[in-house]
Amino acid sequence: MAPVPSIAATVHQRVADALSAALPEAGSADPLLRRSDRADFQANGMLALAKKLGGNPRELAGQVVDRIPTAGNADPDAAIAAIEVSGPGFLNITVADSAITSTLAARAADDRLGVPYAENPGTTVIDYSQPNVAKEMHVGHLRSTVIGDAIVQILEHRGESVVRRHHIGDWGTQFGMLIQYLIEHPHELDHASDTAAASGEGEAAMARLNRLYKASRALFDTDEEFKDRARRRVVDLQAGDAETLALWHKIVDESKIYFQGVYELLDVEVRDEDVVGESAYNDDLNQVCDELEAAGVAVRSEGALCVFFDDVKGPDGQPVPLIVRKSNGGFGYAATDLAAIRNRIGTLKADTLLYVVDARQALHFKMVFETARRAGWLPEGAAKQLAFGTVLGKDGKPFKTREGETVRLVDLLNEAVDRAAVVVREKARELSEEEIAERAAQVGIGAVKYADLSTSMSRDYVFDLDRMVSLNGDTSVYLQYAHARIRSILRKAGTAVPKAHPELPLAPAERALGLHLDEFAETLASVAETYEPHKLAAYLYQLASVYTTFYDQCPVLKAEEPNIVANRLFLCELTARTLRQGMALLGIRAPERL
Numbered sequence: 001m002a003p004v005p006s007i008a009a010t011v012h013q014r015v016a017d018a019l020s021a022a023l024p025e026a027g028s029a030d031p032l033l034r035r036s037d038r039a040d041f042q043a044n045g046m047l048a049l050a051k052k053l054g055g056n057p058r059e060l061a062g063q064v065v066d067r068i069p070t071a072g073n074a075d076p077d078a079a080i081a082a083i084e085v086s087g088p089g090f091l092n093i094t095v096a097d098s099a100i101t102s103t104l105a106a107r108a109a110d111d112r113l114g115v116p117y118a119e120n121p122g123t124t125v126i127d128y129s130q131p132n133v134a135k136e137m138h139v140g141h142l143r144s145t146v147i148g149d150a151i152v153q154i155l156e157h158r159g160e161s162v163v164r165r166h167h168i169g170d171w172g173t174q175f176g177m178l179i180q181y182l183i184e185h186p187h188e189l190d191h192a193s194d195t196a197a198a199s200g201e202g203e204a205a206m207a208r209l210n211r212l213y214k215a216s217r218a219l220f221d222t223d224e225e226f227k228d229r230a231r232r233r234v235v236d237l238q239a240g241d242a243e244t245l246a247l248w249h250k251i252v253d254e255s256k257i258y259f260q261g262v263y264e265l266l267d268v269e270v271r272d273e274d275v276v277g278e279s280a281y282n283d284d285l286n287q288v289c290d291e292l293e294a295a296g297v298a299v300r301s302e303g304a305l306c307v308f309f310d311d312v313k314g315p316d317g318q319p320v321p322l323i324v325r326k327s328n329g330g331f332g333y334a335a336t337d338l339a340a341i342r343n344r345i346g347t348l349k350a351d352t353l354l355y356v357v358d359a360r361q362a363l364h365f366k367m368v369f370e371t372a373r374r375a376g377w378l379p380e381g382a383a384k385q386l387a388f389g390t391v392l393g394k395d396g397k398p399f400k401t402r403e404g405e406t407v408r409l410v411d412l413l414n415e416a417v418d419r420a421a422v423v424v425r426e427k428a429r430e431l432s433e434e435e436i437a438e439r440a441a442q443v444g445i446g447a448v449k450y451a452d453l454s455t456s457m458s459r460d461y462v463f464d465l466d467r468m469v470s471l472n473g474d475t476s477v478y479l480q481y482a483h484a485r486i487r488s489i490l491r492k493a494g495t496a497v498p499k500a501h502p503e504l505p506l507a508p509a510e511r512a513l514g515l516h517l518d519e520f521a522e523t524l525a526s527v528a529e530t531y532e533p534h535k536l537a538a539y540l541y542q543l544a545s546v547y548t549t550f551y552d553q554c555p556v557l558k559a560e561e562p563n564i565v566a567n568r569l570f571l572c573e574l575t576a577r578t579l580r581q582g583m584a585l586l587g588i589r590a591p592e593r594l
């Protein structure tokens with residue numbers, strides 16, 4: 001279906017045309033249109049332009065006004081109802097009610113709500129949700145997963161080809177220890193030795209891995225001979241020894257079962273083919289090092305292969321290099337990331353690489369990107385870290401348990417769902433236990449996601465469940481209730497597709513709601529361009545708020561005339577669809593009833 005030009009775009013076009021007709025020497029000057037409290041829009045562009053060309057801004061503004069047909073003068077169908085010069089040379093513009101309603105009707109007629117696809121979509125590879133094998137997922141993995149998933153949805157909705165990459169930590173020296181222990185204690189991962197798994201497959205898998213991790217760590221720390229055997233096992237792993245690889249697979253698979261359990265709870269889809277961990281690049285690492293060295297990008301320093309940067313120095317003033325290969329011949333985190341860039345640009349043909357990773361890894365990515373650029377693998381500016389801040393406890397410090405340990409993501413999520421169940425139960429007494437459990441999951445998980453996504457990504461935020469599941473304020477629960485309330489009105493009305501009536505004048509609250517609904521497409525475009533999901537969250541919160549005002553001021557089912565009832569139902573329905581679509585892009589469910 002065809003994209004629908006927004007009212008702002010239409011008004012912008014009219015004013016820009018009038019401006020270039022009034023002042024041909026200005027070419028296509030920008031009228032600088034923005035929403036305003038005084039009228040619907042204000043255009044400020046005449047000020048700077050008159051100054052630049054040495055004219056009088058009020059005079060210029062007057063000439064523009066003369067060239068714009070309005071509903072008040074020549075053209076009863078004009079989108080602009082009134083336009084007037086104000087102050088030193090602004091234009092105050094009021095849009096015609098009929099233009100608002102008919103634009104919204106065109107949106108409602110389209111499955112995509114009139115939202116256009118990007119003009120030149122490309123291919124983006126996004127690296128997000130990258131937990132580590134044999135370890136628990138913690139609250140940092142929450143951010144990467146939730147932000148990454150929202151950005152995937154938002155970009156795909158615009159028509160971008162998105163390749164997802166879960167760069168899991170599945171390679172490294174700790175696997176020598178785990179595998180060696182498994183060889184010496186072959187039944188350690190057996191399912192039969194489980195005590196009853198309380199919360200499903202995934203948790204049972206993690207329990208087994210934890211047991212393996214603790215037991216092998218204890219031996220590694222106390223038994224020098226085991227330590228030696230474990231170190232030799234790493235070499236076997238990197239050399240591709242069959243028995244070693246088989247056990248490594250077993251550990252990775254066990255972890256994937258656990259990860260999937262968490263993803264299910266989080267209501268996020270992670271496909272197996274997109275899980276391409278550090279190990280996937282193992283065969284490329286020698287080549288990466290050879291090319292870097294041959295190109296002079298990397299040099300040997302104290303036995304290691306290093307890349308140096310003028311502006312990266314340690315506290316002692318000495319340069320801190322990126323170590324691509326350690327002096328013992330082992331490859332680290334940097335080598336894998338460099339190989340991944342070559343693959344993503346060279347083989348996957350990405351135009352853009354995104355990395356949704358903790359801000360504390362900013363220096364790592366800065367050095368990796370610069371190295372890849374010097375090596376000619378990465379075009380300037382093609383890679384971007386979407387660096388996110390830290391999740392804090394109520395004490396303002398990085399979130400820890402009372403015992404000082406990192407908080408398990410599963411525990412947090414379960415607690416959020418429990419809290420949500422209390423809220424849901426209080427609100428809706430006629431629900432069955434099963435329905436309460438389902439809504440509680442949608443409300444609780446939505447609340448956690450929304451709290452994360454509604455804060456600008458780079459900022460730290462406090463994990464406060466009381467605030468997150470509150471019905472009032474900037475929460476997903478507020479959005480979900482607004483949506484459910486609309487759905488309930490529509491059910492009561494019984495009309496499947498309410499009809500818009502552009503001939504009706506609009507009340508102020510209807511106009512405010514209508515103009516905000518119309519901004520959905522532009523909001524999505526800007527959110528996709530700047531990778532800022534919090535702007536979508538803010539838009540939706542604002543939408544629920546203007547809807548609430550509309551609902552308080554404009555009776556819907558009890559309106560005085562059938563056409564007004566229909567038109568208000570139409571506004572309700574479009575609001576519900578816009579909320580639902582926007583929330584879906586953030587990974588948040590919009591239940592029919594709450």
Ligand code: ARG
Binds near residue numbers: 357
């Ligand atoms: N596994 C890492 C962690 O848990 C994050 C990996 C980020 N992605 C990357 N390509 N380095 O901290």
